[in-house]
Amino acid sequence: MILRALFIALLLLPAAPARAADICNETSFIVEVALGWVTESSEIAVEGWTRVRPGECVESGPTFDPESDRPLLFYARSTAAYLGGVREWGGQLDLCVGASDFAVEGVSDCESLGLDRRGFDILRGDHRLRTVLVEPADYGDDAQEAGTQRLLRDAGFDIRTIDGLEGRRTFRAISAFVQAEGLPSTPPRAELIDALEAAAIRRNADAGLVICNETEGRIAVALGRQRNEEWESRGWWRLDAGGCARLLAEHLDEANAWFYAERTGDTPGRLQGGTESFCYSPSRFVAEGRTECAGRGYGTGLFRIIPDPVDGTSRIALTINDFRVLERTAPVEPQE
Known part of the structure:
Protein backbone atom coordinates (compact mmCIF):
# COMPACT_ATOMS: atom_id res chain seq x y z
CA MET A 1 0.00 0.00 0.00
CA ILE A 2 1.39 3.32 -0.99
CA LEU A 3 0.92 6.07 1.64
CA ARG A 4 1.14 9.10 -0.60
CA ALA A 5 1.85 12.74 0.08
CA LEU A 6 -1.34 12.99 2.17
CA PHE A 7 0.60 11.21 4.93
CA ILE A 8 3.86 13.19 4.62
CA ALA A 9 3.84 16.18 6.97
CA LEU A 10 6.17 18.93 5.82
CA LEU A 11 7.32 21.26 8.56
CA LEU A 12 8.54 24.70 7.49
CA LEU A 13 11.71 26.21 8.89
CA PRO A 14 12.96 29.80 8.71
CA ALA A 15 15.47 30.71 6.05
CA ALA A 16 18.94 29.43 6.94
CA PRO A 17 22.33 28.78 5.34
CA ALA A 18 22.64 25.89 2.89
CA ARG A 19 21.94 22.57 4.59
CA ALA A 20 20.77 19.01 3.95
CA ALA A 21 17.27 17.76 4.64
CA ASP A 22 16.11 16.57 8.07
CA ILE A 23 14.07 13.37 7.76
CA CYS A 24 12.06 12.43 10.84
CA ASN A 25 10.27 9.10 11.22
CA GLU A 26 7.07 9.19 13.30
CA THR A 27 5.83 5.83 11.98
CA SER A 28 6.03 2.41 13.62
CA PHE A 29 8.32 1.11 10.84
CA ILE A 30 12.04 1.29 10.21
CA VAL A 31 12.22 3.10 6.88
CA GLU A 32 14.78 3.43 4.11
CA VAL A 33 14.81 6.76 2.27
CA ALA A 34 15.91 7.59 -1.29
CA LEU A 35 16.38 11.20 -2.35
CA GLY A 36 16.68 12.77 -5.80
CA TRP A 37 17.64 16.22 -7.06
CA VAL A 38 18.46 18.09 -10.26
CA THR A 39 22.22 18.39 -10.82
CA GLU A 40 24.12 21.33 -12.31
CA SER A 41 24.04 19.47 -15.65
CA SER A 42 20.21 19.31 -15.44
CA GLU A 43 20.20 15.55 -14.88
CA ILE A 44 18.26 13.92 -12.06
CA ALA A 45 20.49 12.19 -9.52
CA VAL A 46 19.01 9.66 -7.07
CA GLU A 47 20.70 8.08 -4.05
CA GLY A 48 19.56 5.59 -1.41
CA TRP A 49 19.18 4.18 1.09
CA THR A 50 19.23 6.17 4.35
CA ARG A 51 17.92 4.10 7.26
CA VAL A 52 15.74 5.84 9.87
CA ARG A 53 14.45 4.06 12.98
CA PRO A 54 11.02 4.89 14.46
CA GLY A 55 11.27 8.10 16.47
CA GLU A 56 14.57 9.18 14.88
CA CYS A 57 15.57 12.18 12.78
CA VAL A 58 18.56 12.04 10.41
CA GLU A 59 20.16 14.50 8.01
CA SER A 60 20.47 13.29 4.43
CA GLY A 61 20.77 14.38 0.82
CA PRO A 62 22.49 17.33 -0.85
CA THR A 63 22.77 20.76 0.74
CA PHE A 64 20.29 23.39 -0.46
CA ASP A 65 20.33 27.14 -0.63
CA PRO A 66 16.94 28.12 0.83
CA GLU A 67 16.63 30.82 -1.83
CA SER A 68 16.99 28.36 -4.74
CA ASP A 69 14.06 26.73 -6.51
CA ARG A 70 15.71 23.33 -6.94
CA PRO A 71 13.23 20.62 -5.72
CA LEU A 72 14.04 17.64 -3.54
CA LEU A 73 12.57 14.32 -4.69
CA PHE A 74 11.52 11.96 -1.91
CA TYR A 75 10.64 8.26 -1.59
CA ALA A 76 10.67 5.95 1.45
CA ARG A 77 9.91 2.29 2.08
CA SER A 78 9.75 0.06 5.14
CA THR A 79 12.46 -2.56 5.54
CA ALA A 80 11.93 -6.29 4.90
CA ALA A 81 11.31 -7.06 8.58
CA TYR A 82 7.54 -6.66 8.50
CA LEU A 83 4.66 -8.97 7.79
CA GLY A 84 2.12 -7.76 5.26
CA GLY A 85 4.63 -6.50 2.68
CA VAL A 86 6.60 -3.32 2.19
CA ARG A 87 4.96 0.04 2.99
CA GLU A 88 5.81 3.00 0.77
CA TRP A 89 5.73 6.79 1.05
CA GLY A 90 6.11 8.83 -2.12
CA GLY A 91 4.30 10.44 -5.02
CA GLN A 92 3.73 10.32 -8.77
CA LEU A 93 7.17 10.98 -10.29
CA ASP A 94 8.72 7.68 -11.42
CA LEU A 95 12.47 7.40 -10.84
CA CYS A 96 14.96 4.53 -10.72
CA VAL A 97 15.97 2.89 -7.45
CA GLY A 98 18.17 -0.08 -6.58
CA ALA A 99 17.35 -2.97 -4.27
CA SER A 100 20.37 -2.14 -2.08
CA ASP A 101 22.49 1.01 -1.65
CA PHE A 102 22.73 2.82 -4.99
CA ALA A 103 23.51 6.09 -6.75
CA VAL A 104 22.32 6.83 -10.30
CA GLU A 105 22.23 9.91 -12.50
CA GLY A 106 20.35 10.62 -15.70
CA VAL A 107 18.85 7.12 -16.05
CA SER A 108 15.63 6.71 -18.02
CA ASP A 109 15.69 2.97 -18.78
CA CYS A 110 15.65 1.52 -15.28
CA GLU A 111 14.96 -2.06 -16.31
CA SER A 112 18.00 -2.35 -18.57
CA LEU A 113 20.24 -1.62 -15.56
CA GLY A 114 18.40 -3.96 -13.22
CA LEU A 115 16.76 -1.07 -11.35
CA ASP A 116 13.14 -0.68 -10.25
CA ARG A 117 10.81 2.27 -10.72
CA ARG A 118 9.23 3.97 -7.72
CA GLY A 119 7.04 7.05 -7.35
CA PHE A 120 8.76 10.05 -5.74
CA ASP A 121 7.14 13.08 -4.14
CA ILE A 122 8.37 16.54 -5.21
CA LEU A 123 9.32 18.84 -2.31
CA ARG A 124 9.98 22.52 -3.02
CA GLY A 125 11.24 25.58 -1.16
CA ASP A 126 11.44 25.29 2.63
CA HIS A 127 9.52 22.03 2.38
CA ARG A 128 12.82 20.41 1.40
CA LEU A 129 14.42 21.15 4.75
CA ARG A 130 12.36 18.97 7.06
CA THR A 131 10.16 16.00 6.16
CA VAL A 132 8.21 14.00 8.75
CA LEU A 133 6.94 10.56 7.80
CA VAL A 134 3.67 9.62 9.50
CA GLU A 135 1.01 6.94 9.20
CA PRO A 136 -2.74 7.07 9.90
CA ALA A 137 -2.28 6.05 13.57
CA ASP A 138 -0.21 9.26 14.06
CA TYR A 139 2.12 8.02 16.81
CA GLY A 140 4.08 11.27 17.08
CA ALA A 205 12.05 -12.67 4.85
CA ASP A 206 10.76 -15.78 3.06
CA ALA A 207 7.48 -16.24 4.92
CA GLY A 208 4.22 -16.30 3.00
CA LEU A 209 3.07 -17.69 -0.32
CA VAL A 210 5.73 -17.80 -3.04
CA ILE A 211 4.93 -18.97 -6.58
CA CYS A 212 7.64 -19.57 -9.19
CA ASN A 213 7.31 -19.99 -12.94
CA GLU A 214 9.26 -23.01 -14.20
CA THR A 215 7.62 -23.03 -17.62
CA GLU A 216 9.37 -21.64 -20.69
CA GLY A 217 6.94 -18.74 -21.13
CA ARG A 218 5.14 -16.07 -19.16
CA ILE A 219 2.35 -16.87 -16.72
CA ALA A 220 -0.14 -14.79 -14.73
CA VAL A 221 -1.18 -15.79 -11.21
CA ALA A 222 -4.20 -14.87 -9.07
CA LEU A 223 -4.98 -15.44 -5.39
CA GLY A 224 -8.18 -16.34 -3.54
CA ARG A 225 -8.69 -16.28 0.22
CA GLN A 226 -11.01 -15.29 3.04
CA ARG A 227 -10.25 -11.95 4.70
CA ASN A 228 -12.22 -10.64 7.67
CA GLU A 229 -14.89 -13.28 7.05
CA GLU A 230 -15.30 -12.12 3.42
CA TRP A 231 -14.11 -14.03 0.36
CA GLU A 232 -11.82 -12.18 -2.00
CA SER A 233 -9.82 -12.90 -5.16
CA ARG A 234 -7.19 -10.68 -6.75
CA GLY A 235 -4.65 -10.68 -9.58
CA TRP A 236 -2.53 -10.59 -11.54
CA TRP A 237 1.07 -11.27 -10.67
CA ARG A 238 2.83 -11.69 -14.05
CA LEU A 239 5.91 -13.91 -14.03
CA ASP A 240 8.45 -14.39 -16.78
CA ALA A 241 10.13 -17.80 -17.15
CA GLY A 242 12.23 -18.43 -14.05
CA GLY A 243 10.59 -15.62 -12.08
CA CYS A 244 8.97 -15.80 -8.65
CA ALA A 245 6.46 -13.63 -6.77
CA ARG A 246 5.39 -13.49 -3.14
CA LEU A 247 1.60 -13.29 -3.20
CA LEU A 248 1.27 -13.26 0.60
CA ALA A 249 3.87 -11.63 2.84
CA GLU A 250 2.85 -13.08 6.18
CA HIS A 251 3.73 -16.03 8.40
CA LEU A 252 1.39 -18.84 7.29
CA ASP A 253 0.23 -21.38 9.86
CA GLU A 254 -2.11 -23.36 7.61
CA ALA A 255 -3.11 -23.83 3.97
CA ASN A 256 -5.93 -21.27 3.94
CA ALA A 257 -5.54 -19.74 0.47
CA TRP A 258 -6.07 -20.81 -3.14
CA PHE A 259 -4.35 -19.84 -6.38
CA TYR A 260 -5.05 -19.81 -10.08
CA ALA A 261 -2.73 -19.33 -13.06
CA GLU A 262 -2.83 -18.95 -16.83
CA ARG A 263 -0.12 -19.30 -19.44
CA THR A 264 -0.01 -16.35 -21.83
CA GLY A 265 1.53 -15.84 -25.23
CA ASP A 266 1.39 -18.22 -28.21
CA THR A 267 0.39 -21.31 -26.20
CA PRO A 268 -2.24 -20.21 -23.67
CA GLY A 269 -3.26 -22.59 -20.94
CA ARG A 270 -5.09 -22.79 -17.64
CA LEU A 271 -4.12 -24.27 -14.32
CA GLN A 272 -5.30 -27.83 -13.78
CA GLY A 273 -6.39 -29.38 -10.51
CA GLY A 274 -8.49 -26.50 -9.18
CA THR A 275 -11.32 -27.35 -6.80
CA GLU A 276 -12.72 -24.03 -5.54
CA SER A 277 -14.51 -21.44 -7.68
CA PHE A 278 -13.47 -17.77 -7.46
CA CYS A 279 -14.19 -14.75 -9.63
CA TYR A 280 -11.52 -13.26 -11.87
CA SER A 281 -11.07 -10.75 -14.69
CA PRO A 282 -8.69 -10.72 -17.70
CA SER A 283 -7.16 -7.43 -16.47
CA ARG A 284 -5.95 -6.47 -13.01
CA PHE A 285 -8.76 -6.99 -10.49
CA VAL A 286 -9.92 -7.33 -6.90
CA ALA A 287 -13.21 -9.23 -6.61
CA GLU A 288 -15.21 -9.49 -3.40
CA GLY A 289 -17.30 -12.62 -2.97
CA ARG A 290 -17.26 -15.92 -4.86
CA THR A 291 -20.79 -16.12 -6.23
CA GLU A 292 -22.64 -14.59 -9.20
CA CYS A 293 -19.36 -13.83 -10.93
CA ALA A 294 -20.83 -13.54 -14.44
CA GLY A 295 -23.55 -11.16 -13.30
CA ARG A 296 -20.88 -8.87 -11.88
CA GLY A 297 -18.77 -8.89 -15.04
CA TYR A 298 -16.24 -11.55 -13.98
CA GLY A 299 -15.28 -14.97 -15.23
CA THR A 300 -15.13 -18.00 -12.94
CA GLY A 301 -11.93 -19.95 -12.39
CA LEU A 302 -11.18 -23.11 -10.44
CA PHE A 303 -8.46 -22.27 -7.92
CA ARG A 304 -6.12 -24.84 -6.38
CA ILE A 305 -5.37 -24.90 -2.64
CA ILE A 306 -1.83 -23.96 -1.63
CA PRO A 307 0.47 -26.62 -0.10
CA ASP A 308 0.73 -26.88 3.67
CA PRO A 309 3.23 -24.24 4.85
CA VAL A 310 6.62 -25.20 6.29
CA ASP A 311 8.12 -22.73 8.78
CA GLY A 312 5.54 -20.14 7.74
CA THR A 313 6.11 -20.49 3.98
CA SER A 314 4.14 -22.20 1.24
CA ARG A 315 6.20 -22.44 -1.97
CA ILE A 316 4.88 -23.53 -5.38
CA ALA A 317 6.83 -24.23 -8.58
CA LEU A 318 4.55 -24.30 -11.63
CA THR A 319 5.67 -26.35 -14.65
CA ILE A 320 4.13 -26.98 -18.05
CA ASN A 321 2.44 -30.08 -16.62
CA ASP A 322 0.33 -27.90 -14.31
CA PHE A 323 -1.49 -26.35 -17.28
CA ARG A 324 -4.18 -27.50 -19.66
CA VAL A 325 -3.56 -26.11 -23.16
CA LEU A 326 -6.41 -24.01 -24.55
CA GLU A 327 -7.47 -24.21 -28.16
CA ARG A 328 -8.75 -20.65 -28.14
CA THR A 329 -7.63 -17.51 -26.38
CA ALA A 330 -11.05 -16.08 -25.49
CA PRO A 331 -12.06 -16.67 -21.85
CA VAL A 332 -14.06 -19.84 -21.30
CA GLU A 333 -15.80 -21.02 -18.15
CA PRO A 334 -14.03 -24.05 -16.61
CA GLN A 335 -16.06 -27.22 -16.54
CA GLU A 336 -17.27 -28.46 -13.16
Whole structure:
Protein backbone atom coordinates (compact mmCIF):
# COMPACT_ATOMS: atom_id res chain seq x y z
CA MET A 1 0.00 0.00 0.00
CA ILE A 2 1.39 3.32 -0.99
CA LEU A 3 0.92 6.07 1.64
CA ARG A 4 1.14 9.10 -0.60
CA ALA A 5 1.85 12.74 0.08
CA LEU A 6 -1.34 12.99 2.17
CA PHE A 7 0.60 11.21 4.93
CA ILE A 8 3.86 13.19 4.62
CA ALA A 9 3.84 16.18 6.97
CA LEU A 10 6.17 18.93 5.82
CA LEU A 11 7.32 21.26 8.56
CA LEU A 12 8.54 24.70 7.49
CA LEU A 13 11.71 26.21 8.89
CA PRO A 14 12.96 29.80 8.71
CA ALA A 15 15.47 30.71 6.05
CA ALA A 16 18.94 29.43 6.94
CA PRO A 17 22.33 28.78 5.34
CA ALA A 18 22.64 25.89 2.89
CA ARG A 19 21.94 22.57 4.59
CA ALA A 20 20.77 19.01 3.95
CA ALA A 21 17.27 17.76 4.64
CA ASP A 22 16.11 16.57 8.07
CA ILE A 23 14.07 13.37 7.76
CA CYS A 24 12.06 12.43 10.84
CA ASN A 25 10.27 9.10 11.22
CA GLU A 26 7.07 9.19 13.30
CA THR A 27 5.83 5.83 11.98
CA SER A 28 6.03 2.41 13.62
CA PHE A 29 8.32 1.11 10.84
CA ILE A 30 12.04 1.29 10.21
CA VAL A 31 12.22 3.10 6.88
CA GLU A 32 14.78 3.43 4.11
CA VAL A 33 14.81 6.76 2.27
CA ALA A 34 15.91 7.59 -1.29
CA LEU A 35 16.38 11.20 -2.35
CA GLY A 36 16.68 12.77 -5.80
CA TRP A 37 17.64 16.22 -7.06
CA VAL A 38 18.46 18.09 -10.26
CA THR A 39 22.22 18.39 -10.82
CA GLU A 40 24.12 21.33 -12.31
CA SER A 41 24.04 19.47 -15.65
CA SER A 42 20.21 19.31 -15.44
CA GLU A 43 20.20 15.55 -14.88
CA ILE A 44 18.26 13.92 -12.06
CA ALA A 45 20.49 12.19 -9.52
CA VAL A 46 19.01 9.66 -7.07
CA GLU A 47 20.70 8.08 -4.05
CA GLY A 48 19.56 5.59 -1.41
CA TRP A 49 19.18 4.18 1.09
CA THR A 50 19.23 6.17 4.35
CA ARG A 51 17.92 4.10 7.26
CA VAL A 52 15.74 5.84 9.87
CA ARG A 53 14.45 4.06 12.98
CA PRO A 54 11.02 4.89 14.46
CA GLY A 55 11.27 8.10 16.47
CA GLU A 56 14.57 9.18 14.88
CA CYS A 57 15.57 12.18 12.78
CA VAL A 58 18.56 12.04 10.41
CA GLU A 59 20.16 14.50 8.01
CA SER A 60 20.47 13.29 4.43
CA GLY A 61 20.77 14.38 0.82
CA PRO A 62 22.49 17.33 -0.85
CA THR A 63 22.77 20.76 0.74
CA PHE A 64 20.29 23.39 -0.46
CA ASP A 65 20.33 27.14 -0.63
CA PRO A 66 16.94 28.12 0.83
CA GLU A 67 16.63 30.82 -1.83
CA SER A 68 16.99 28.36 -4.74
CA ASP A 69 14.06 26.73 -6.51
CA ARG A 70 15.71 23.33 -6.94
CA PRO A 71 13.23 20.62 -5.72
CA LEU A 72 14.04 17.64 -3.54
CA LEU A 73 12.57 14.32 -4.69
CA PHE A 74 11.52 11.96 -1.91
CA TYR A 75 10.64 8.26 -1.59
CA ALA A 76 10.67 5.95 1.45
CA ARG A 77 9.91 2.29 2.08
CA SER A 78 9.75 0.06 5.14
CA THR A 79 12.46 -2.56 5.54
CA ALA A 80 11.93 -6.29 4.90
CA ALA A 81 11.31 -7.06 8.58
CA TYR A 82 7.54 -6.66 8.50
CA LEU A 83 4.66 -8.97 7.79
CA GLY A 84 2.12 -7.76 5.26
CA GLY A 85 4.63 -6.50 2.68
CA VAL A 86 6.60 -3.32 2.19
CA ARG A 87 4.96 0.04 2.99
CA GLU A 88 5.81 3.00 0.77
CA TRP A 89 5.73 6.79 1.05
CA GLY A 90 6.11 8.83 -2.12
CA GLY A 91 4.30 10.44 -5.02
CA GLN A 92 3.73 10.32 -8.77
CA LEU A 93 7.17 10.98 -10.29
CA ASP A 94 8.72 7.68 -11.42
CA LEU A 95 12.47 7.40 -10.84
CA CYS A 96 14.96 4.53 -10.72
CA VAL A 97 15.97 2.89 -7.45
CA GLY A 98 18.17 -0.08 -6.58
CA ALA A 99 17.35 -2.97 -4.27
CA SER A 100 20.37 -2.14 -2.08
CA ASP A 101 22.49 1.01 -1.65
CA PHE A 102 22.73 2.82 -4.99
CA ALA A 103 23.51 6.09 -6.75
CA VAL A 104 22.32 6.83 -10.30
CA GLU A 105 22.23 9.91 -12.50
CA GLY A 106 20.35 10.62 -15.70
CA VAL A 107 18.85 7.12 -16.05
CA SER A 108 15.63 6.71 -18.02
CA ASP A 109 15.69 2.97 -18.78
CA CYS A 110 15.65 1.52 -15.28
CA GLU A 111 14.96 -2.06 -16.31
CA SER A 112 18.00 -2.35 -18.57
CA LEU A 113 20.24 -1.62 -15.56
CA GLY A 114 18.40 -3.96 -13.22
CA LEU A 115 16.76 -1.07 -11.35
CA ASP A 116 13.14 -0.68 -10.25
CA ARG A 117 10.81 2.27 -10.72
CA ARG A 118 9.23 3.97 -7.72
CA GLY A 119 7.04 7.05 -7.35
CA PHE A 120 8.76 10.05 -5.74
CA ASP A 121 7.14 13.08 -4.14
CA ILE A 122 8.37 16.54 -5.21
CA LEU A 123 9.32 18.84 -2.31
CA ARG A 124 9.98 22.52 -3.02
CA GLY A 125 11.24 25.58 -1.16
CA ASP A 126 11.44 25.29 2.63
CA HIS A 127 9.52 22.03 2.38
CA ARG A 128 12.82 20.41 1.40
CA LEU A 129 14.42 21.15 4.75
CA ARG A 130 12.36 18.97 7.06
CA THR A 131 10.16 16.00 6.16
CA VAL A 132 8.21 14.00 8.75
CA LEU A 133 6.94 10.56 7.80
CA VAL A 134 3.67 9.62 9.50
CA GLU A 135 1.01 6.94 9.20
CA PRO A 136 -2.74 7.07 9.90
CA ALA A 137 -2.28 6.05 13.57
CA ASP A 138 -0.21 9.26 14.06
CA TYR A 139 2.12 8.02 16.81
CA GLY A 140 4.08 11.27 17.08
CA ASP A 141 6.39 11.18 20.12
CA ASP A 142 5.33 7.56 20.78
CA ALA A 143 6.73 6.31 17.45
CA GLN A 144 9.77 4.62 19.02
CA GLU A 145 7.60 2.57 21.39
CA ALA A 146 5.14 1.72 18.60
CA GLY A 147 8.04 0.65 16.39
CA THR A 148 9.38 -1.60 19.16
CA GLN A 149 5.94 -3.17 19.57
CA ARG A 150 5.55 -3.82 15.85
CA LEU A 151 8.96 -5.48 15.61
CA LEU A 152 8.23 -7.62 18.68
CA ARG A 153 4.98 -8.81 17.10
CA ASP A 154 6.55 -9.51 13.72
CA ALA A 155 9.41 -11.36 15.43
CA GLY A 156 6.80 -13.72 16.91
CA PHE A 157 6.22 -12.30 20.40
CA ASP A 158 2.87 -11.73 22.12
CA ILE A 159 1.95 -8.16 21.20
CA ARG A 160 -1.73 -7.65 20.44
CA THR A 161 -1.95 -3.89 19.92
CA ILE A 162 0.45 -1.42 18.29
CA ASP A 163 -0.43 1.70 20.26
CA GLY A 164 2.91 3.26 21.29
CA LEU A 165 2.04 3.04 24.98
CA GLU A 166 4.33 1.34 27.46
CA GLY A 167 2.66 -1.60 29.19
CA ARG A 168 3.25 -4.89 30.94
CA ARG A 169 2.75 -6.98 27.82
CA THR A 170 5.38 -5.01 25.91
CA PHE A 171 7.78 -5.17 28.87
CA ARG A 172 7.34 -8.95 29.15
CA ALA A 173 7.88 -9.40 25.41
CA ILE A 174 11.08 -7.32 25.49
CA SER A 175 12.34 -9.37 28.46
CA ALA A 176 11.60 -12.62 26.63
CA PHE A 177 13.37 -11.38 23.50
CA VAL A 178 16.56 -10.14 25.18
CA GLN A 179 16.79 -13.36 27.15
CA ALA A 180 16.36 -15.48 24.02
CA GLU A 181 18.98 -13.45 22.16
CA GLY A 182 21.44 -13.24 25.05
CA LEU A 183 21.31 -9.43 25.13
CA PRO A 184 21.81 -7.20 28.19
CA SER A 185 18.64 -6.94 30.22
CA THR A 186 18.26 -3.25 29.36
CA PRO A 187 19.91 -2.60 25.99
CA PRO A 188 19.77 0.92 24.53
CA ARG A 189 16.58 1.28 22.53
CA ALA A 190 18.41 1.73 19.21
CA GLU A 191 20.31 -1.54 19.79
CA LEU A 192 17.09 -3.28 20.80
CA ILE A 193 15.33 -2.11 17.62
CA ASP A 194 18.25 -3.27 15.45
CA ALA A 195 18.28 -6.71 17.11
CA LEU A 196 14.51 -7.02 16.75
CA GLU A 197 14.73 -6.09 13.08
CA ALA A 198 17.35 -8.80 12.47
CA ALA A 199 15.18 -11.38 14.27
CA ALA A 200 12.07 -10.36 12.33
CA ILE A 201 13.92 -10.56 9.01
CA ARG A 202 15.15 -14.06 9.86
CA ARG A 203 11.59 -15.08 10.61
CA ASN A 204 9.74 -13.28 7.83
CA ALA A 205 12.05 -12.67 4.85
CA ASP A 206 10.76 -15.78 3.06
CA ALA A 207 7.48 -16.24 4.92
CA GLY A 208 4.22 -16.30 3.00
CA LEU A 209 3.07 -17.69 -0.32
CA VAL A 210 5.73 -17.80 -3.04
CA ILE A 211 4.93 -18.97 -6.58
CA CYS A 212 7.64 -19.57 -9.19
CA ASN A 213 7.31 -19.99 -12.94
CA GLU A 214 9.26 -23.01 -14.20
CA THR A 215 7.62 -23.03 -17.62
CA GLU A 216 9.37 -21.64 -20.69
CA GLY A 217 6.94 -18.74 -21.13
CA ARG A 218 5.14 -16.07 -19.16
CA ILE A 219 2.35 -16.87 -16.72
CA ALA A 220 -0.14 -14.79 -14.73
CA VAL A 221 -1.18 -15.79 -11.21
CA ALA A 222 -4.20 -14.87 -9.07
CA LEU A 223 -4.98 -15.44 -5.39
CA GLY A 224 -8.18 -16.34 -3.54
CA ARG A 225 -8.69 -16.28 0.22
CA GLN A 226 -11.01 -15.29 3.04
CA ARG A 227 -10.25 -11.95 4.70
CA ASN A 228 -12.22 -10.64 7.67
CA GLU A 229 -14.89 -13.28 7.05
CA GLU A 230 -15.30 -12.12 3.42
CA TRP A 231 -14.11 -14.03 0.36
CA GLU A 232 -11.82 -12.18 -2.00
CA SER A 233 -9.82 -12.90 -5.16
CA ARG A 234 -7.19 -10.68 -6.75
CA GLY A 235 -4.65 -10.68 -9.58
CA TRP A 236 -2.53 -10.59 -11.54
CA TRP A 237 1.07 -11.27 -10.67
CA ARG A 238 2.83 -11.69 -14.05
CA LEU A 239 5.91 -13.91 -14.03
CA ASP A 240 8.45 -14.39 -16.78
CA ALA A 241 10.13 -17.80 -17.15
CA GLY A 242 12.23 -18.43 -14.05
CA GLY A 243 10.59 -15.62 -12.08
CA CYS A 244 8.97 -15.80 -8.65
CA ALA A 245 6.46 -13.63 -6.77
CA ARG A 246 5.39 -13.49 -3.14
CA LEU A 247 1.60 -13.29 -3.20
CA LEU A 248 1.27 -13.26 0.60
CA ALA A 249 3.87 -11.63 2.84
CA GLU A 250 2.85 -13.08 6.18
CA HIS A 251 3.73 -16.03 8.40
CA LEU A 252 1.39 -18.84 7.29
CA ASP A 253 0.23 -21.38 9.86
CA GLU A 254 -2.11 -23.36 7.61
CA ALA A 255 -3.11 -23.83 3.97
CA ASN A 256 -5.93 -21.27 3.94
CA ALA A 257 -5.54 -19.74 0.47
CA TRP A 258 -6.07 -20.81 -3.14
CA PHE A 259 -4.35 -19.84 -6.38
CA TYR A 260 -5.05 -19.81 -10.08
CA ALA A 261 -2.73 -19.33 -13.06
CA GLU A 262 -2.83 -18.95 -16.83
CA ARG A 263 -0.12 -19.30 -19.44
CA THR A 264 -0.01 -16.35 -21.83
CA GLY A 265 1.53 -15.84 -25.23
CA ASP A 266 1.39 -18.22 -28.21
CA THR A 267 0.39 -21.31 -26.20
CA PRO A 268 -2.24 -20.21 -23.67
CA GLY A 269 -3.26 -22.59 -20.94
CA ARG A 270 -5.09 -22.79 -17.64
CA LEU A 271 -4.12 -24.27 -14.32
CA GLN A 272 -5.30 -27.83 -13.78
CA GLY A 273 -6.39 -29.38 -10.51
CA GLY A 274 -8.49 -26.50 -9.18
CA THR A 275 -11.32 -27.35 -6.80
CA GLU A 276 -12.72 -24.03 -5.54
CA SER A 277 -14.51 -21.44 -7.68
CA PHE A 278 -13.47 -17.77 -7.46
CA CYS A 279 -14.19 -14.75 -9.63
CA TYR A 280 -11.52 -13.26 -11.87
CA SER A 281 -11.07 -10.75 -14.69
CA PRO A 282 -8.69 -10.72 -17.70
CA SER A 283 -7.16 -7.43 -16.47
CA ARG A 284 -5.95 -6.47 -13.01
CA PHE A 285 -8.76 -6.99 -10.49
CA VAL A 286 -9.92 -7.33 -6.90
CA ALA A 287 -13.21 -9.23 -6.61
CA GLU A 288 -15.21 -9.49 -3.40
CA GLY A 289 -17.30 -12.62 -2.97
CA ARG A 290 -17.26 -15.92 -4.86
CA THR A 291 -20.79 -16.12 -6.23
CA GLU A 292 -22.64 -14.59 -9.20
CA CYS A 293 -19.36 -13.83 -10.93
CA ALA A 294 -20.83 -13.54 -14.44
CA GLY A 295 -23.55 -11.16 -13.30
CA ARG A 296 -20.88 -8.87 -11.88
CA GLY A 297 -18.77 -8.89 -15.04
CA TYR A 298 -16.24 -11.55 -13.98
CA GLY A 299 -15.28 -14.97 -15.23
CA THR A 300 -15.13 -18.00 -12.94
CA GLY A 301 -11.93 -19.95 -12.39
CA LEU A 302 -11.18 -23.11 -10.44
CA PHE A 303 -8.46 -22.27 -7.92
CA ARG A 304 -6.12 -24.84 -6.38
CA ILE A 305 -5.37 -24.90 -2.64
CA ILE A 306 -1.83 -23.96 -1.63
CA PRO A 307 0.47 -26.62 -0.10
CA ASP A 308 0.73 -26.88 3.67
CA PRO A 309 3.23 -24.24 4.85
CA VAL A 310 6.62 -25.20 6.29
CA ASP A 311 8.12 -22.73 8.78
CA GLY A 312 5.54 -20.14 7.74
CA THR A 313 6.11 -20.49 3.98
CA SER A 314 4.14 -22.20 1.24
CA ARG A 315 6.20 -22.44 -1.97
CA ILE A 316 4.88 -23.53 -5.38
CA ALA A 317 6.83 -24.23 -8.58
CA LEU A 318 4.55 -24.30 -11.63
CA THR A 319 5.67 -26.35 -14.65
CA ILE A 320 4.13 -26.98 -18.05
CA ASN A 321 2.44 -30.08 -16.62
CA ASP A 322 0.33 -27.90 -14.31
CA PHE A 323 -1.49 -26.35 -17.28
CA ARG A 324 -4.18 -27.50 -19.66
CA VAL A 325 -3.56 -26.11 -23.16
CA LEU A 326 -6.41 -24.01 -24.55
CA GLU A 327 -7.47 -24.21 -28.16
CA ARG A 328 -8.75 -20.65 -28.14
CA THR A 329 -7.63 -17.51 -26.38
CA ALA A 330 -11.05 -16.08 -25.49
CA PRO A 331 -12.06 -16.67 -21.85
CA VAL A 332 -14.06 -19.84 -21.30
CA GLU A 333 -15.80 -21.02 -18.15
CA PRO A 334 -14.03 -24.05 -16.61
CA GLN A 335 -16.06 -27.22 -16.54
CA GLU A 336 -17.27 -28.46 -13.16
